[in-house]
Amino acid sequence: MQFPHLFSPITINGMTLKNRAVMPPMGTGYGNSDSTVSDRLVAYLARRAQGGTGLIITEVCAVDPRGKGFPNEVGVWNDSFIPGLARIPEALHRYGAKTALQLHHAGRETFEAAAGAMPEAPSAIPSVILGQPCEAMSLERVAQVIGSFARAAGRAKAAGFDAVELHGAHGYLLNQFLSPFSNQRNDQYGGSDENRMRFVLEIVAGVRKVVGPDFPVWIRVSADELVRGGYDLDFMQKFAPRMVAAGVDAIHCSAGVYSTPGNLSVASMDTDPGFNLFRARALKSVVNVPVIGVGRINNPELADQAIARGDADLISFGRQHLTDPDFINKAHDGAFDDIRWCTACNQGCIERLSFEMKSATCSFNPECGREYKGPASKADPSQRVWVIGAGPAGLSAAMAAAARGHKVEIFEKEEKPGGQLLSASRPPHKAVFMDWVTWALHQLKKSSTPVHCQHTVNKEEIKQRRPDAVIIACGAYPVTAPIPGFDSKMVADARDVLTGKVELVSPVVILGAGYVGMETADYLLAKGIAVTVLEMQPFPPVGKLTAHGYWLHKRIKDAGGRLIFGAQVLDIEAGDVRYRQNDAERVVESAAMIVTAMGAKSENSLEDVLKELAIPFRTVGDAKTPRRILEAIHEGHKAGEGI
Template identity: 50%
Template sequence: MSRLEHLFAPIRIRNMELANRAVMPPMGTWLSEDDASVGDRLLAYISRQAQSGAGLIISEVACVHPSGSAGKRHMGAYDDRFIPGLKQFARTIHDAGGKAALQLHHAGRESFFLLQQGQAVGPSALPSLVFRQTPNEMTPELIEEVIEAFGRAAVRAREAGFDAVEVHGAHGYLLTQFLSALSNIRQDRYGGDLEGRATMLIEVLASVRKAVGDDFPVLLRISAEEFIKDGYMVEDLVPILPKIVAAGADVIHASIGTHGSPGGITSAPQEYEAGFNAWRAQKIKEVVDVPVIAVGRFTDPADADACLARGEADMISFGRQQLADPDYLIKARAGRTGDIRQCIACNQGCIERIMFEPGSSVRCAINPETGQERDYPRVKAATPQTVWIVGSGPAGLTAAAEAARLGHRAIILEEADQPGGQIRYAARPPHKEIYGRWIDWLIGQVRDMGVEIKTGTAVTGAMIDEGRPDAVILAAGGTKIVPPLPGLDLPLVCDAWQVLDGRVQAGTDVVVVGGGLIGMETADFLRTKGATVVIIEMLKRSPVAKVTSHGYMLHKRLRDGGCRLMLGAQVERIESDAVVVQVEGETQTLSPVDQVVLAVGMKPRDDLKAHLETKGIRHFVVGDAAGPRRIIEATEEGARAAWSL
């Protein structure tokens, strides 16, 4: 048999024959139209995603009843008017050779949209874990209506040509809310012990099964563990799993957590390894006789194949990996695994964007095509341009990759002696190696595309005048801000970059000046070297938000590691073995201190801009050179500049 024989083995579920065991799990995109119908944006996205060749493509959340809508662009399945769009959706997947499942969803109390209008519902009037507002308790009549609505939506899916449906019983939405003792304190038959709390889920499955008949596959997505204090564990599910199967579930899709679980475990950050959640799938497999899908941080098809070979699961979901590189399976099949753009689990473009940036839709921080399929240029440039790209961080490299892909003659000029920009430093703190692997991958791809990267080359205005490129993309990053502090020239003072690249060894009692991402991550790095760290931050709230997975994990590690974050604090002066700070009008002296690490941030480095403007040379300023921000802004701007050449 060929390589990855387990992953590429077919599997049959009722009347549905899947070509392989790779699954694209449901991922909300908010690319639907404002009336919740399927439109061209969503079709363009799903068409590209379906080209992955994954055996089963599961749609994003499709709302079964208006009382469970999460917003205007939450794809709808609660009315017959959605059927034409759903038909196009299913056909698009079929055209790419895959099978399509529609995920049936009701948000329950986790709908900010309805909470704001006082219209959200849940099993009990207990506040949303994500939005902290309280829903209305569902009446028995509404419960019955919603159960039937799941069945009716399933029929619409079948009519629209879907091959299966998946009931969304995971992630803290309505059906998890019923299942969990933390959100369900009902006294009627839908509450009580776990068996009582599972009644809603079981009746929904039975309703769907009755509506679609015996042949049609019905999947159930469940959080195998609530991953929240006092929440249910996978062991607790054991008694109800056979009932779930008897009620109509043909497959169990074993996810994890809720959107209120700490650290964003549902779309787990870099701290979690590929397949970290597969053992729970295996536990479920031990008690049911239907196929089980494992999910969580799979990026490498070989890891998925190994998981299947060990018998931990029957199928594997690749979520964010699909967004990062929809060609991952094609590349794996062709033995080109080195070409796969592996998801770095940063969540900047995907889950955290759609959750925390109102009005946004899905993207990927390392793949500029995702979510922008209609804007993404595919035809080579009619008049290829010679473009100089100044800087080789995420913005410059992405600009180069996109420019080269479109047939332009790109050359990268990098001042440092190796390419990679800030990522070389960003990859040093704990759990960040994956960023380094990504940038190395990108450098390799750019070189393979024929782009020359000239390192050790500081570009001047005179060089540009002489070289006469058609356009310049300024992606030179930023320069370190040095705060005007008394004592800066003392030997104990250094900066975050010197620490991260090993030029300066970690001290023992360290003060980090600046509590932004660079300061926090440098503190995390120092912690692993045995330092005790105090971080001084001027702002009263941490600039590193705990609602993001990475932010949460970082704060937790620093706290658990004995590091201290002083908010609303300003350094007054640095002494030879102490740092004097002002906190709310009071002076405090931190001592002993044997190292002071400056991490107050960066300012844009765009010194060539004036020259380019004066000379009227076409140019674009992208990434940190336009204003220090995250990877997603850098790659987005780099790509857009290349597309506009």
């Protein structure tokens, strides 16, 4: 067998798992508005169990309504939830997976709208990120919440779950009590290490008492808070054996809290795969129970090596489960080329949930969260479908239409398929974006769908060959502003710079500090080129709250890049870029190249001829409105399914 360590069974307090692959808890927002389990949530989890994973841990489930982190968080705070919760183990056991329920209280990391009252915490110190005022818990309330965890664990057991996981990580209530950063109490639950450990240890003991000695219970911890004033790995190495003594059967080793710079709890592509394994190893060295490692581990090969090395006993693959629910079975069967890889972009999952207040999905997997709808029906009759453009929208549309049995052809005017991903995958840490293109082309090859490159579809060709239906996925072309000097040979478009169509020189001025401008700066700085970025808006369009945004700003600053905001460019003359800032005229002198990253405009000019000929068509992705990969892939898929 290719991955003997990953695919070997393990037993945790009587629960035997068929392999060491774990799907860690991931909040989805799929729960019903009354916090009960929905059909959508059950179908989504069952799909992951079908994919071969040994252990699936539910997302956060609130032990108390005041501990909800988002409004439709699944509840486990009274017995009425038990029948709905029971649907999860029932569905997952059919595929041979075991399942644990994650017991959660958000503490200060929530909003009044979700918690139904002012958030509660060890001390009245508002969350650094959310800023919401919160209330310090009284001793009576502390005792109540300890009881809530214990009773909720009993309900999980009654609902048929195989185990429970206590959420002691990521800056939520248990973590808040452990941390000198958020716990400044001066009673028996605050102050010394011993006192700060007390709340969690009492919860472990309380849970153990309710579920009995033979039911697996473990805890998820952030092994290091990675914030100034927080606890560190040394503290967790002292605490881990205490938790084992109190009754936990395993430790799930995550890292970071809400305010950790660069969000290392859900690390972006800017962080190395397996970056947190050394912490799992450090905890393993002080306990005699299994340790679960997690943190940017997508690749079953890396997981297998980590287990073989003794870094961890089991491996959690988080977002990889969103991108490809079947990747464990595919790895088991050696079908590596069929694995669709998570890029760690965070855009479709955690940042959509946290910043857009929408349910989670995956930018690269349009079916994530739609499993309950079932597969699309076969096409009847099968039609000749043209997909124009082989960017993410076109490739996604073609795969969906071909899967339904249409005769699909893709046309691409450039030499290679990929669209803007050809340039989007060039900046540091973004090569992984091309993996999706490689994967998509492999799937299209398997369905014998031709991709005709260097073939620009025009009106005449459509008139002559008259396809039955068309998907316009022509993307968007870069635009500039009517500024004197923009026609100079020194001015180049960011996409051309990134794809190597332009010879690189130094110094460079980039116009526009959106993602394209910032990533181009990152790319050039990494090559030793001096960069100044001028942005018209007074504030950075790329925020530092997103993980990738944080790392982009950091790398640009560390490499000496200059970012100038509120700068309205007036003209360009022989390398001098003149701009107005705060009513004063200024100049960046002697640029060897000026790079434009000023936005894009949809290419949908073929719509007219299709309307004229009454050929059914759909316009998707950037061709509809310039946006992101998520919209391109999801809209393309929907169009392919809808024809």
